[in-house]
Amino acid sequence: MRRTELEAVLEAKGISKRFPGVLALDDVSLALRPGEVHALVGENGAGKSTLIKVFTGVYRPDGGELRYQGGPAAFATPMEAQRAGIQTIYQEVNLVPMMSVARNLLLGREPRGRFGVIDAAAMYGEAERVLAGYGVDTDVRRPLRTLGVGAQQMVALARAVSVDARVVIMDEPTSSLEPREVETLFGVIRKLRERGIAVMYVSHRLDELYQVCDRVTVLRDGRLAHTGPLAELERLKLISLMLGRDLNEVRSDGLTSFSRDHAGEPHRNGQAPVVEARGLTRRHVLDGVDVSVRPGEVVGLGGLLGAGRTETAKAIVGALPLDGGQVLVAGAPLRAGSTAAAIRAGVSLLPEDRKAEGIIPTLSVRENIALAALPALGRAGVVSEAKIDRVVEIFMRRLRIKAASPHQLVSELSGGNQQKVLLARWLAVRPKVLLLDEPTRGIDVGAKAEVQALIDELAEEGLGVLLISSDLEELVEGADRILVLREGAVVGELSGDEVTEERIMATIAEQADG
Amino acid sequence: MAELTSRQGGRVAVRKPQVYAWVQDYGVYAAVLALLLFNVLFTPHFLDASNFRTQLVQVTPIVIVSLGMALVIGTQGIDLSVGSVMALAAALTVLYLGYGWLPALIVAVIGGAVVGAAGGALVAYVGVQPIVATLALLVGVRGLANVLVPQLVEFRNPGLIALGSSSVAGIPVIVLIAAALTVIVLFVVRRTTFGRQVVAIGGNRSASELSGLPVKRVLLTVYVISGLLAALAGVLATARLQASDPTSLGLFIELSAITAVVVGGTPLTGGRIRVLSTVMGALLMQLLAATLIKHNLPQSWTQMVQAVIILAAVYATRKRGTR
Known part of the structure; x- marks a missing residue:
């Protein structure tokens, strides 16, 4: 709990974002601290992707303040956010499929020899060394697309982390991973935590959240529904927060226009599907x-x-x-x-x-x-x-x-x-x-x-x-x-x-x- | 949220879209009429039957090719191979002319359909982008045509010559054929299940798939029709030339056909096919060129004016197409 005292590395203060006809984010605040894994959850349309895009410079907020490393931040482009140290790993891997694994990993930072020519041997060596740490054992000379999706995602992660990241945002990183790969990923996330990097983890898999996350923020309909330590939050409570149901207040009959009596039709059980x-x-x-x-x-x-x-x-x-x-x-x-x-x-x-x-x-x-x-x-x-x-x-x-x-x-x-x-x-x-x-x-x-x-x-x-x-x-x-x-x-x-x-x-x- | 915006947008700007819609629907017709009127007033001998006939005969191959092109563009595709298919048809025609002009014509049309099927299969089943698939055919089929008939070959088959040069009631036969094909394609687009499916697939492919439409089969068929029509245009052009010229026949006609479709108001984004307007588009470009030449303006002027018309047409289409 020592970490909770630390100042936030990335912070949203009362952020609002409006699109024509809809308020996607309404006064949302969220603080991401160094060395924490922060879960961001919510159903469709809750505003998760919009918030991520505000953090990564894709959208500019209409109201509120974004603070990064203690000062106000206004990223004009995703590139700026990346250079400042905010890395994002999306569901779909956004690397260059036709280039070699090593080139993808070191794109823009290739080791150079004399006359500024890329030193291929050094590049491959470096890539192999880095990827071994992520449990990816492959020929780094091959085009990236020949790798499985899981391995590609590891390359993306390795790339994101190796470029001096302070914040890593992961959007559904496990959706196409095998269980073994998920374990590797969690290992990497724990290492990031030790290095003091803040991780924002977006997923709907509750088991994973409880395994790896320290705190959680729940968004619902563009508003902040809850934020706090995850371990203290019951699963059932978390789900009711996401779905917007107060456990004590669930109505028995309410606002929908369904009127059929479902109990009174037992004859159906006899019918063939x-x-x-x-x-x-x-x-x-x-x-x-x-x-x-x-x-x-x-x-x-x-x-x-x-x-x-x-x-x-x-x-x-x-x-x-x-x-x-x-x-x-x-x-x-x-x-x-x-x-x-x-x-x-x-x-x-x-x-x-x-x-x-x-x-x-x-x-x-x-x-x-x-x-x-x-x-x-x-x-x-x-x-x-x-x-x-x-x-x-x-x-x-x-x-x-x-x-x-x-x-x-x-x-x-x-x-x-x-x-x-x-x-x-x-x-x-x-x-x-x-x-x-x-x-x-x-x-x-x-x-x-x-x-x-x-x-x-x-x-x-x-x-x-x-x-x-x-x-x-x-x-x-x-x-x-x-x-x-x-x-x-x-x-x-x-x-x-x-x-x-x-x-x-x-x-x-x-x-x-x- | 998108629904909301489009509804609001519709209410705020009621008048402007109406103007655009009118231009999009009737702009080509108005332009053709205006040009005709201008010529009647200011161009000597314009109303002469012989001049009229020349214009129509010249534009016929473009009209026939652009009918197929309109179908392909309606599916969000494009067919660059049409010019080379014309050349192949010219080559096949002269090769099989010994069996009589009708069998030669049939072989040529089958050849065009086979090329179309190849392009369509690449697009529909292999998933190659239409521009790439038909670009490959544009290059390859022209080569094939040149291998079959390496140089210009003249012929003396009376049947084929008659097809290219005779008239019925003062109207050239090939113009009548083009008119008949226009009516057929119009019927296919407006009144057949296939036509509706073509437009639906161009408008939203995944929705069409979920609605159980035979998407791949329809795409394949559209390219086959385009190849078939291009081959027919090739045979007719050959008949009129009284010579088979696979080296230069149909060069750049794909561009003229695309121009006709676009000027006619069919959006390149698919989902809409305007058959009569496409024909009007072809006529407009032909008439424009003829007018400028008659008034002693150089060819380069024609090209620049045509460019302006293409841009204007695309602009008018864009307004409604993006909703």
Whole structure:
């Protein structure tokens, strides 16, 4: 605890950052002390990446003060922050893949011989010596891209640390590492701590946080939710801070528009699942996930960011290449890796990222709705405008899509109406199961209520729904049954009376075995 | 947050986007009309049928090639190989002319489709960037054409010569063919499932994949169509020249075709295909060159004016394309 007396090396004081339409950081303060490993946690949109970008000179804050080594700091570019000694290691390694390992490690600091020519022998020797300390044993003459991701990350780390760093920021450093490599990484982090370097560690893997971090800062909705020593903080408490749930105040029925009585439908248990995924596995992402959805059932997927919820949904529709596992629709196996086959079989995914994976911005509302159903809306490859008009009219009315006309560009609609357009796209292909990934994120309150009511209505009509939501209330009130994921594996199943916010959080918090 | 900004942006600047939208939708037509009007008033003999016919015949290969180019650009791609495909078609035509002009034409068109399939496979299945894949074909296929027919070969096949020089009701046959192809491509884009899929893939590829569209197959097909149309343009140009000239036929036509597409208001970012405007774009550039030449301005002037028009077209497209 001696270290807590030390002055902060990097400090944010009341930092605010505003983007058009959203306050990404609201009066956030955080002090990073020399020789501490500081965890930074929070769900999507909590403001973690924005804060990191303020620290590293990518963004300039709109309010508040950034202090570095006792003086005010204003980094104009990421380069300036780096030169001052703030190094960042991102999830995606940002090195030069075609250059040799040694060149990457020593880029800009190559040992020079006479006439300023790079002394290759010295460079390779130096690189081998440095990397050995990180448990990387490889031919440093090879191009970097021939290394595994884990080894590449070690090179990035070694490079960051060797250039006189005072602060090292690690953004999800273990997301693609093997357990052995994680151990090596932790060894390196402990060495950094001994050298008095401040480490900011961003991760959603609670086990790792408790293993290696001294203090923790929790962000939620752009605000500081908590900061303090980690060891004293219970897991459950940490999770409730991240998800914004006061343990004593979890309401039993609240603000969502779900109204179905989940307890009163035991007959479903007898029905065969309409979709059944068995042992979905992908290295570093999914670890033997089993999910099944019966007709008329809403199954919720719970878990923290990065637990594998989105990946599970994508794997079911064949949009995520798998190392193992199988998806059965009404008992028949689905062709692996084919979204088209999944859609034909009746399984559709409403993706999480509406802009990147959902709407076609250059097309009208009408064309966006008709897109997936096109083959059925025509004959011999020629579309029938009349059929399209009919389908579009039905769904625009049923989902109350507000647009000037069906011919308005979809990109001109509000987020909520765009989401309804995408729902209409899927309903138009008459699915048996809909996988909804964060269906109400980023849409206004009115649209949110309408979407929730619609989910109820569709389940009532016999559609199977897989619901992914970071909004615990939505999950609890919308779902009949909840599977909790952690680090790519199902760690608990809750049904009936067990479907409560406390139980979900408790399940997430349980210690992983071993 | 992005939704919010676009909504606010839409409300603040209601008028400006409308003007841009109008320019983008009808700018080419207005420019062609203005140029025609100017010529009627100030250019002697402009309305002569023979002059008109010459202009149309000259622009025909560009129009046909740019139809395929518009499809490719609609998918966010580009096809640089079209000029070399024309040369290959010229070579194949003269090589197989012994079997009659129709079989020769069919062989040439198949050759173009094969080149298109090669480019399309590289783009769709191997994941090579379109500009790189078709650049390789631009170089390689021109070489192949020159190997097949090393120098200019004249021919006397009456059928092929008739194809290139006869007229129906005063309109050259090749112009009629180009018009028919325009109608077909227009139909494909507007009324077929395939056409809708092409535009959707250009607008958002990952969304199209998640919507179950056969993305790779559609991409492949688009390049095959482009190759096919380029080959047809090559045969028609050869028929008109009454000689096969693989060394120089179709040189730089890829640039003219891209210009026509861009001036027609199809954004290079994909997701939108404007068939008639593309044809208008080709006509505009042709008419502009002819006008300036008729008024005794040097070629270099034409080039500079064309550059201004390209920039203006891209600027108008950008306003709506970036939303």
